[in-house]
Amino acid sequence: MSVNSxxxxxxxxxxxxxxxILKSLFIGLWQxxxxxxxxxxxxxxxxxxxxxxxxxxxxxxxxxxxxxxKIKGVKYHYVETGPKYGKLVLILGDAPxxxxxxxxxxxxxxxxxxxxxxxxVTLDLRGTGAxxxxxRSDLSPPRAVEEITAxxxxxxxxxxxxxxxxxxxxxxxxxxxxxxxxxxLIHKFxxxxxxxxxxxxxxxxxxxxxxxxxxMQWPLFPExxxxxxxxxxxxxxxxxxxxxxxxxxxxVRGAAWYRIHPDHKITSxxxxxxxxxxxxxxxxxxxxxxxxxxxxxxxxxxxxTEVAQLILDFFVGKQKLPxxxxxxxxxxxxxxxxxxxRELTAxxxxxxxx
Numbered sequence: 001m002s003v004n005s006x007x008x009x010x011x012x013x014x015x016x017x018x019x020x021i022l023k024s025l026f027i028g029l030w031q032x033x034x035x036x037x038x039x040x041x042x043x044x045x046x047x048x049x050x051x052x053x054x055x056x057x058x059x060x061x062x063x064x065x066x067x068x069x070k071i072k073g074v075k076y077h078y079v080e081t082g083p084k085y086g087k088l089v090l091i092l093g094d095a096p097x098x099x100x101x102x103x104x105x106x107x108x109x110x111x112x113x114x115x116x117x118x119x120x121v122t123l124d125l126r127g128t129g130a131x132x133x134x135x136r137s138d139l140s141p142p143r144a145v146e147e148i149t150a151x152x153x154x155x156x157x158x159x160x161x162x163x164x165x166x167x168x169x170x171x172x173x174x175x176x177x178x179x180x181x182x183x184x185l186i187h188k189f190x191x192x193x194x195x196x197x198x199x200x201x202x203x204x205x206x207x208x209x210x211x212x213x214x215x216m217q218w219p220l221f222p223e224x225x226x227x228x229x230x231x232x233x234x235x236x237x238x239x240x241x242x243x244x245x246x247x248x249x250x251x252v253r254g255a256a257w258y259r260i261h262p263d264h265k266i267t268s269x270x271x272x273x274x275x276x277x278x279x280x281x282x283x284x285x286x287x288x289x290x291x292x293x294x295x296x297x298x299x300x301x302x303x304x305t306e307v308a309q310l311i312l313d314f315f316v317g318k319q320k321l322p323x324x325x326x327x328x329x330x331x332x333x334x335x336x337x338x339x340x341x342r343e344l345t346a347x348x349x350x351x352x353x354x
Contacts, residue, residue, distance in 0.1 A: 008181045008260045009141055020256065024217035032131060033217040034227060063107050064120070068130075071150045074138075077130035082114030087157050087187075088163040089113055089315065090148075092171025092191075093302075095248035100168075106302035109311055116316050120163070121155060126159045127173060127247015139247065140254035141197070144174055145181045152185055162187035162268075164315055169193050170251050179248045179266050180288075190311055195278075196285040198260055203281040215250055220291045223249060227265040265290050271314045273300050273307055 012020065064081035077209075091110075093101045099107070101122055113120050127133035137143070157163040162185050167175030173192020179186045195203035205214060216222050223245040266289045273280045276296045286292040293314070297306045 006280055008261055008264050009145075009177070010261055013259045014258060016256075020214075020217075024214040027214040028221075031212065032218075032221060055073070063102060063110055063123070064114075069148050069151065069154065074126065074134070075132040075153065076145060076147075076335045077124045081110050081120040081122070082118050084119055085156070086114075086117040086119040087161070088152070088157055089118045089120045090152065090155075090163055090165050091120065092125060092148075092165070092167040092174055093122070093128075094169030095125050095251065096169055096244040097126045100302045105305050105308045109308045112312055113315065118315075119155070120272055123151070125174070125247055125251070125276075127250065128244070131247075133247050133274075134250065136250040136253045141258045142178050144251070144254070145177050148174065148178050149182050149185065152182075157185050159184045161242045165189040165260065166311060167191050170248055173197055173255060174251070177260070178270050179270070180260050183266055183268050187267045188269045188271070188315060190273065190314060192273045192307060193275070195274075195281045195330040196260075196288050197255055198262065199281065199284060200255055203278070209292070213252075213256070216249055217256065260288070264288070267291070271295065271310065273297060273310060275300055 004018070044221055045320070051159075064079040067078055067080050069076050091101065110120050110122065124131040126147075152163055155163075165175050165178065165186055166189070167173070169192075172191035175191050176194065176197050179189050201213060212222070215225075226245050226249075227241050264316055269292075270286075270289045270292045272282050272285055272289075272292055273295045276298060281297060282294045282296065286294055295310050297304055297310075300307055302308075
């Protein structure tokens, strides 16, 4: 299924494009002025890369085998777990890489999927970990979809053997693009803390985007601002450098210039997980899916044990205990009524299991 021929991705044009350019220019300029004044007023020192550990790809081999592959001339790094001929599960993490995909709670998910015969591939996004970076045009949604599709096919995915996908943050944003454009290759997908790309401006795809989306369109300066600011705030990106942000920001920059056709619906089964204060975001995102399940948790991310269990239930399924068979005519009637009630409840609710 070709992205261009099906007109799934639409380029922003006309007044919307002019508005985006003007706002990016003036809001970005105002942001630079504020940052300069703040630095002069408080005497803020520039962050030195020598003062902290750098963000690099994981060297832990206990969870799987480190592999490299060239897709359309681009080198990607991924960690492979489980049997190679099992059903593929492609995992796209957030960016920049903070090694959250190797915390014990998420590593247990990867191991469980491998134990149940799945071929788990945890991919470093471009510009993160050990994968090759690129300019904003290299990380635009059409290009990202082409490369991820080529990777899926290289790993054995086809219409007859569709894959499963999991995406966190920016990885979730890319998952949305793939399941829209190449839905025949995806059986089930799960996105965590990632609104639908058409909700980009109302619900930014990552926390660092909030109140800075137009400034993100500027080159170089946003990377430096984020690398310096995150150290001061003591966030999970404390050890990041400006170059660690280039991949993340180029994905975000490209997403601003594309929209998914509003009438295009995803047919693959989807699990949407967000924070408990993101109900409106989840409900609006679900409108782009024919068969969605919504779940809200306290702190969505790889380190959340509730997220880990939801993913396993969705992809592997819960182990159901055998029910006691009612005896006698009355028992059979009551059992049939109860079964009908469970069926109606299942239709009204949004179940996690397929």
